[in-house]
Amino acid sequence: MKVHEAAKLLGVTPRSLRFYEEKGLIKPHKEAVNGYRTYSDDDLLRLRWIVTLRELGMPVSAIIEALNSMDEPEAFICKIDGARASLYEEWVSATEALQALDETLLAWQQGGSAQLVHAEQTAERIRQNRKLRSSWSDQWNYNEIALRYGQDAPQATLEGELTAQQYEQALGRTVEWLDPRPGEPGLELGAGSGNLSVLLAAAGVKLTVIEQSTEMLSILRNRLPLVDAKQGNLLTLPLTSQSYSFIGCTFAMHHLNHSQQLLALEEMDRVLMPGGRIVITGLMSEQEPEQSVKHELPLVTTSSLPELVHSLEDNGYSVVTESLWGNTCILCAIKP
Missing domain, CATH: 3.40.50.150 (Vaccinia Virus protein VP39)
Structure with a gap:
């Protein structure tokens, strides 16, 4: 199947398929004469996984690790689980930032002016929480x-x-x-x-x-x-x-x-x-x-x-x- 046909089947753009190829997620066959890419059934199945995991929010690096473990179901699930935890960390940080911004805006509205000190205080709290989260590591193995x-x-x-x-x-x-x-x-x-x-x-x-x-x-x-x-x-x-x-x-x-x-x-x-x-x-x-x-x-x-x-x-x-x-x-x- 050619690139445009594969893209239409998967509901993505040909550019997306080329991007996945550039990142090493997929390696379609290239015809020797004209260099056209063709996708096998196995390629299409792998692309379905890639497109789905991207829609679920997983970054390319995490998808590569997961797909490399597909022959080991338990390892594959662990990779997805780890990626899920990372996504939640981003979500929690974004939620904290939005709540802090809401608090800052409310203080400004009630005070009748935009005071930098309010923004600095809330930003510092977010910064310290981010630092605490990133500083933890499993030192006990x-x-x-x-x-x-x-x-x-x-x-x-x-x-x-x-x-x-x-x-x-x-x-x-x-x-x-x-x-x-x-x-x-x-x-x-x-x-x-x-x-x-x-x-x-x-x-x-x-x-x-x-x-x-x-x-x-x-x-x-x-x-x-x-x-x-x-x-x-x-x-x-x-x-x-x-x-x-x-x-x-x-x-x-x-x-x-x-x-x-x-x-x-x-x-x-x-x-x-x-x-x-x-x-x-x-x-x-x-x-x-x-x-x-x-x-x-x-x-x-x-x-x-x-x-x-x-x-x-x-x-x-x-x-x-x-x-x-x-x-x-x-x-x-x-x-x-």
Whole structure:
């Protein structure tokens, strides 16, 4: 099939097909005599994927990575999932910018003049959030940890902090605080290999989980194929606003610094329904952030319980806490 015929069939322009060829997405046969391009059935199928994924918002670079994995369904899905997370990050940033712009315009209208200081303050807040999101990285190599320990990986990273029995008891206590109800939409953040997810799914909730490690996600999906598992991290949740009745998070916040933890709370608030509940179980201290000392576990930032509580209460949440063992605490917050 010639380029114009292929373009008409796919609903795109010939220029689009040439663009995909220039980017290495497709390599049609070129006739030796006149250099005309011809597209085989396999080429057309690949082009259908390309056109569809472009319409779904995926950038060319992500499409190339995904198509190179098409012979491995799980790897292909992971590539699409990662691209989806990146798109949500752009969407969240754009939404924040629009809300900040609205606030600035309102201040100008109420003040009767356009003051630069209002714009500077909101722009700085957006800039700092963007910096926080981009500064996070998986310094623990959770993919390797997942391959080594399997579903026991999350507890293995807490060695020296919690015994296996205490870890299981902490998960059970988290479920008790969450009080999951059959059929309600629930969210778990930093789900790891799915140890808490198993307990929540058994309660009959409509569960969505977020995990940044592809290997952890692979384990979780194999354990719980009916759970909606998405790739992402706590700083930019790839989810729509006000969608969940509860949020559970166990032993994940210590992977963030104090500023990132507060941003994670903002993201939880964004996706939680009014009247919903948040339960965070993890390594927490009664000290303020500036009084925090380096934790024995590598690359760990023990949460400041007063800081988390104040942040939530400032947004109208009702908060209660429970101390378990050592630095292990539970924070439960109810959204107004």
